[in-house]
Amino acid sequence: MRLCIALDLEEKSQNLKLLDLLKGLDIWVKVGLRSYIRDGANFIEEIRKIDPNFKIFLDLKLYDIPNTMADAAFECAKIGVDMITLHASSGKIAMQNVMERLKKYSHPPLVFAITALTSFDEQDFRNIYNAPLSQHAIMLAKLAFASGLDGAVCSVHESMLIKQATQSSFFTLTPGIRPFCENNDDQKRVSDILGAKKALSDFIVIGRPIYKNPDPLGTVQKILKML
Numbered sequence: 745m746r747l748c749i750a751l752d753l754e755e756k757s758q759n760l761k762l763l764d765l766l767k768g769l770d771i772w773v774k775v776g777l778r779s780y781i782r783d784g785a786n787f788i789e790e791i792r793k794i795d796p797n798f799k800i801f802l803d804l805k806l807y808d809i810p811n812t813m814a815d816a817a818f819e820c821a822k823i824g825v826d827m828i829t830l831h832a833s834s835g836k837i838a839m840q841n842v843m844e845r846l847k848k849y850s851h852p853p854l855v856f857a858i859t860a861l862t863s864f865d866e867q868d869f870r871n872i873y874n875a876p877l878s879q880h881a882i883m884l885a886k887l888a889f890a891s892g893l894d895g896a897v898c899s900v901h902e903s904m905l906i907k908q909a910t911q912s913s914f915f916t917l918t919p920g921i922r923p924f925c926e927n928n929d930d931q932k933r934v935s936d937i938l939g940a941k942k943a944l945s946d947f948i949v950i951g952r953p954i955y956k957n958p959d960p961l962g963t964v965q966k967i968l969k970m971l
Contacts, residue, residue, distance in 0.1 A: 745941065745971050748772040748801050748917070749964070750951030756783045758955075760790060765961045767795040769968065772827070774801040774949060785823050799826045805858055806830040810838040814845040821849050829897060832857035832884035839891035854915070856895045857888030859902065862920035862934065878902055882909050889914050895946065900935035903943035917947040923967050924953065937970050 749771055751759040759779060773791055780787065780802065791798055802825040806813050813834060820828045830842060839857065846852035859881035860869055869877040878901070885896040885906040895915025896906055903916040920934040940948050950967065957963045 772799040801827040814841040915946040918945040919949040
């Protein structure tokens with residue numbers, strides 16, 4: 745299981761300061777919408793300058809018509825990131841187009857499909873998708889698997905079910921991890937590290953429990969030992 749640290753702080757300088765504390769550690773760094781919109785592709789280069797061994801997860805959750813998604817994924821790959829995300833609900837054709845476009849790279853990024861955001865509870869999800877959350881998340885993960893993607897983004901509660909419905913080698917990435925029983929904030933389907941292990945999560949995402957802690961380095965070191 746690998747640790748992805750979400751860089752969701754208010755200013756770029758705060759994110760870079762956090763990474764400077766963590767250089768030398770075996771971690772993935774998640775750059776989401778806030779940081780990427782504010783700081784752009786140059787932010788990726790600044791991360792590499794701190795530690796070229798950091799793996800970079802660009803979490804933009806692409807969702808558009810097939811050709812636009814493929815173009816966007818191609819541009820993400822040109823930046824040289826190690827992982828990207830798109831929405832499985834964009835459909836099989838869009839996902840296949842993305843994977844076909846990325847074949848032009850000898851070392852393309854891993855591509856993960858968003859199933860059901862961890863901010864949804866059962867009722868929220870039904871209100872939008874008119875379907876049971878777990879059942880629909882598994883269906884979307886199977887669609888992503890059939891489209892040749894590397895894995896699915898889901899909560900810990902769907903991780904094992906998705907692996908059983910696809911293959912054990914199909915990665916699951918689980919946000920909403922609260923390692924020390926912290927507040928759920930805006931996440932609803934959360935878990936701790938033990939729950940993620942039991943669900944066979946391959947990647948876990950942790951943000952606020954790390955960067956809001958007075959000792960982020962000590963917190964990350966403790967988490968890595970738990971993994």
